[in-house]
Amino acid sequence: MTAMAKGANIPIEAARVRATLTWTPGVGVPDIDGSALLLRDTGKVASDADFVFYNQPQHPGGAVRHTGKNGGADAVEVDLATLGADIDRVVLAASADGGVFGQVPGLQLVLTDAGSGAALAQFPIEASSETAMVSGELYRRNGQWKFRAVGQGYASGLAGLATDFGITVDEPAPAAVPPPPAAVPPPPPAGSIPPPPPAGTIPPPPPAGTVPPPPPPGSYPPPPPPSAYPPPAPPSPPAPPAPPAAAASPTLDGGRVSLVKGARVSLVKSGAPPLQRVTMGLGWDPARGRRSIDLDASVIAFAADGRSLAMVWFSKLKQFGGALQHSGDNLTGKGGGDDEQIVVDLLALPAEVTTLVFTITSYRGQKFTEVANAFCRLVDNASGAELVRYSLSEAEPSTGVLMAALRRTSPQTWEMRALGEFHNGKTVKQLVEPAARHALAP
Secondary structure (H helix, E strand, O other): EEEEEOOEEOOOOOEEEEEEEEEEOOOOOOOOEEEEEEEEOOOOOOOHHHHEEOEOEEEOOOOEEEEEEEEOEEEEEHHHHHOOOOOOOEEEEEEEEOOOHHHHHOOOOEEEEOOOOOOOEEEEOOOOOOOOOEEEEEEEEEEEEEEEEEEEEOOOHHHHHHHHHOOOOOOOOOOOOOOOOOOOOOOOOOOOOOOOOOOOOOOOOOOOOOOOOOOOOOOOOOOOOHHOOOHHHHHHHOOOOOOOOOOOOOOOHHEEEEEEOOOOEOOOOOOOOOOOOEEEEEEEEOOOOOOOOOOOOEEEEOOHHHHHHEEEEEEOOEEEEHEEEEEOOOOOOOOOOOOEEEEOOOOOOOOOOOEEEEEEEEEOOHHHEEEEEEEEEEEEOOOOOEEEEEEEEOOOOOOOOEEEEEEEEEOEEEEEEEEEEEOOOOOHHHHHHHHHHHHHOO
């Protein structure tokens, strides 16, 4: 294995290369995400599809894949033999979530032969205030693939790095500024008489519904006969009674709560401090006669205006510096208890997060009619006690379901709502739109 310094390059003979970023995780250490950009000879991507990362783990051509994270390692695999001739370079990038690269000990890029597992190169990376960087690049020179150790940092984050290579980064639209109200002239002083209109002008007709002034004395027409007067109007019916006030959500004072679809519970208990760390456990079994079922639990964080702020799923196991953290993927659904878990630090979530929607999706397209005993349950990590449970009581031939939502009711308190709403979606990204409606619901 070749130990490389910044700027050095070596030829690559392997047909498939795995580029792995490794570091030493720990308390206060940012989470690292690896990615890759496929560049043309212009030095830019041809489209956003040329950006391979945790939310888009495979290039359409299949030659570059984000293989996922394992502890303090995140890898991208490149099949150099099948890369299109129009690809000039593959840039190996990385971003730091929850801090800067200067806080990441033991950061290095390791290149291995993906076929044989043989180590090809090792590049220790030094950094300071950068939040994104190009760790290295695979490039084509005279028909030969080579690797260069780069180590170039970006203080502007992954968005700044991606923009440099032609990726479109969506920026939030500025809030519309309402037009100023029309000026209203001040009323005339009390007792004053408005000036007469200029000669030759015709006064405007009186507004609809106004009563004209009485005619001059002596010109009144004779009163109509009594029979010409309309009969008196019948008395108005009594006003309908006001609707009853909505019942307050139950609390945890009575112990564990079992919810039905559409019901909610306030996650507070009299005399107890606010909940801090909780685990949403999600489980399922294959229906009778099915050997296995591959489902994925995920969570989407929303702002009060319905904007999606972050997702935690099998390709992105941690967000908000660990305030949302996924236990990892279960491929069979076999075994008792929770199949996948998502830990939530309610007090560490950004104040902007007002709703968390928990979902289950079928990546392989299996329908929920092939699933049995799907449930979710909320556990207090401090005591280990199960607080709330919701079990699906029905099934539909869909590939996704919104299971439950946590809604912020005050800066430190939340409520849980059972959803049980079926949609078609093989990954959590396809459920963002229907889930957003629950972030806007009263």
